[in-house]
Amino acid sequence: MSPMSWSRIVLAVAVAACGGASDMDHPSKRPHQTNAGLDWRDQVIYQIMIDRFENGDPNNDINVHSSVPGRYHGGDWQGVINKLDYLETLGVTALWISPVVKNTEEDAGFASYHGYWTQDFLRPNAHFGDLQKLRELVDKAHKKGMLVILDVVTNHVGQLFYYDINGNGQPDDTLSGGGYSHSCLQICMNNPASCSADE
Incomplete structure (x- = not known):
């Protein structure tokens, strides 16, 4: 795949994750938040595998089997929102969250809870919530002064x-x-x- 194709995929993921869908404000209408002068060495980065972190909304618990290691456990974006105060008390300044896009459901009896088996770069993983909930997570983290890093996997798919x-x-x-x-x-x-x- 050419570098141009990869850049289009990454752009599509970024647009989808940042609210480029029809039910969201277009990114160009949001205030620009510059990171000029940001030194990542000064950040306290907390990596979150969404499915394993906190179940904040049981309504999106699709095929959840929390007692089985290779299956979904129910963590979601609402769960991270619910724990932002806790993360703030830890001194976290940046959240690095696992991939947010739709994944294949399973392979050989294992679920794609980790987010690394992408099926569609333009749709959110329904196990974690919808685009509005992802935008809410990002907005609330930003209000607490936290950066949000989206894990984007482009070297393989489901x-x-x-x-x-x-x-x-x-x-x-x-x-x-x-x-x-x-x-x-x-x-x-x-x-x-x-x-x-x-x-």
């Missing part, structure tokens, strides 16, 4: 392509559940050049 083999040793086909039989996958297998990153 098991979505015919050449990916899952933990069971079988090819994944999340498009239809048909293994190699899906027509899109047949095109790629029979003529790999037709499945370039530009299409």
Whole structure:
């Protein structure tokens, strides 16, 4: 994939995470917050894996099995909002949160609670909340003087392509559940050049 394609993906993720969706104010309408002169060595960065941090809204508990290590446990953006005062007392000046985008649900019996199996860079992970809740988290953290760092994974995605083999040793086909039989996958297998990153 060309550097230009990667930059488009990163831009799309940033726009989605920062409220570029239709139900949010456009980023250009928000006041600009400059980080000029910011030295990251002066920051107290607290890394949060959202699913493992705090369950603040049981309404988004989709397939939660908190007693099973490889499954979702229920943490969400509301849980982080609920703990901002606590994080402030620790002296935290920056939150580094796990990926916020939609992931494949599972692979070989393990859930994508960590956020590293991206399925759609333009949609939020519904297990954690919606874009409005993510924006609320960012806004409330900013009001406390905390920076927010979004973990964005661009070097791999979820098991979505015919050449990916899952933990069971079988090819994944999340498009239809048909293994190699899906027509899109047949095109790629029979003529790999037709499945370039530009299409």
